Amino acid sequence: MPLDDLLRGIWRRRWPVVLVTALILGSGAALILAWPRHYVAQAMVAPAETSGVATSTLMSPSPLLQGGLLDSRPSGNFGIYLDALRAPEAAAMLAREAGLLAYLTDLRGAGPMGALRRYFDWRIEADLDDAETWLAQRFAATQGIATTTVTLTLEHRDRATALDMLRRLHALAEERVRSGLLGQARQRMAAIEARLAAEPDQFQRSALYELLAAQQRIALVVAADEAVAARMVSAPMVEIRPSLPNRPLLLLLAVAAPLASLLGAACLVLLRGPGRARSVQYEMALGPRRLGAGAD
Secondary structure (H helix, E strand, O other), rough: HHHHHHHHHHHHHHHHHHHHHHHHHHHHHHHHHHOOOOEEEEEHHHHHHHOOOOOOOOOOOOOOOOOOOOOOOOOOHHHHHHHHHOOHHHHHHHHOOOHHHHHHHHHHHHHHHHHHHHOOOOOOOOOOHHHHHHHHHEEEEOOOOOOOOOOEEEOOOHHHHHHHHHOOOOOHHHHHHHHHHHHHHHHHHHHHHHHHHHHHOOHHHHHHHHHHHHHHHHHHHHHHHOOOOOEEEEEEEHHHHOEEEOOHHHHHHHHHHHHHHHHHHHHHHHHHEEEHHHHHHHHHHHHHHHHHHHHO
């Protein structure tokens, strides 16, 4: 179809295009403005570099066969720290100490969906599965592109609660790594001491004493150091104004809505245009014959 015919067809449908554009803008603006606002608490952490036992393999030299230069996945103690932030124990801790279950119960019982749940006698009280789902949706750990730092973000409708939950998650994950390392070191010391009590060979006892000293050093560092798995690059903080949903996206919607309406009108013209063009050509081709038949 020629371009002038396409533009002429769109112009004939200008008022439907304006109406569809207004409907898209109105519905999108109403959805963004009515959506509940959330505060975002964030903190920036990096793998701890305190001693050999507390240093993540992401920061320490490692053979190329163990992942290679392109493998930027967190591992070691720092990897355990990141996994502990999203573990079921983290959701249970928030439900137990931060009142997450009561918060989710209020959300499930509010609004039209709450009325629908009460009408059909559906479950309104939140459980630990709901807490895990909420944590998976509202918490994120984003690794830096060119650095080893990771940005932790947590969304919540209440500003103080968002900051408190993020601090509790960091403390839980750090304590999980610390207790694991300390328990492992103590188990090894107990096993070495039991072996020393029954070992008569002096050379074997010397080697065992060296192993015992190494485990004692590990236990001392883990118990004394402040950061075992993750060191704070930027302390947990929360924004002053809520930023979710992103209301400046309305500017993008103001550009996308007219373009979508024009595209829909162009597609409609293209779908209907060829059929009409063929019918006009067919009538033009049969016109002289009809005139000749009428003259006879």
